Amino acid sequence: MPFIIWNKEYSVGIKSMDEQHYKLVDLANNLYEAIKSGRKNEALIETFKGLVEYVQVHFNAEEKLMEDNDYPFNQLLKHKQEHRDLIKKIKELFEKAKAGSATVNLEMLNFLRDWIMIHIAESDKKYGPFLNSKGVS
Ligand SMILES: [Fe+2]
Numbered sequence: 001m002p003f004i005i006w007n008k009e010y011s012v013g014i015k016s017m018d019e020q021h022y023k024l025v026d027l028a029n030n031l032y033e034a035i036k037s038g039r040k041n042e043a044l045i046e047t048f049k050g051l052v053e054y055v056q057v058h059f060n061a062e063e064k065l066m067e068d069n070d071y072p073f074n075q076l077l078k079h080k081q082e083h084r085d086l087i088k089k090i091k092e093l094f095e096k097a098k099a100g101s102a103t104v105n106l107e108m109l110n111f112l113r114d115w116i117m118i119h120i121a122e123s124d125k126k127y128g129p130f131l132n133s134k135g136v137s
């Protein structure tokens with residue numbers, strides 16, 4: 001059974017963003033499988049790296065979509081700040097794992113999942129209706 005099961009509750013109502021979120025879930029699930037199957041730390045760090053990089057790609061794309069569609073400035077700032085906080089936390093974990101002072105394990109993955117999924121469910125969902133009203137779907 002996958003670590004995170006995608007369900008329509010996670011949909012933000014924007015196809016491109018749903019696809020990117022789905023890919024994030026997929027990458028987290030791959031990392032879960034790699035941990036569970038006892039892959040070496042080096043391999044785990046490589047897989048983790050892919051996730052960190054894709055989180056950054058996604059945040060950039062999401063912010064651009066909001067900017068291009070004149071998302072209300074205060075909400076945009078707040079959202080960008082959340083992204084910055086999240087990426088900082090994720091990168092800190094990644095750097096610790098790389099330096100050997102933290103292990104890529106299920107506990108770490110649980111944290112990652114919670115941060116990412118709460119952000120999608122609570123913050124990303126807010127831009128859906130706004131962007132829909134601008135003709136983005
Ligand atoms: Fe997102």
Ligand SMILES: [Fe+2]
Nearest residue numbers: 062119123124
């Ligand atoms: Fe976001």
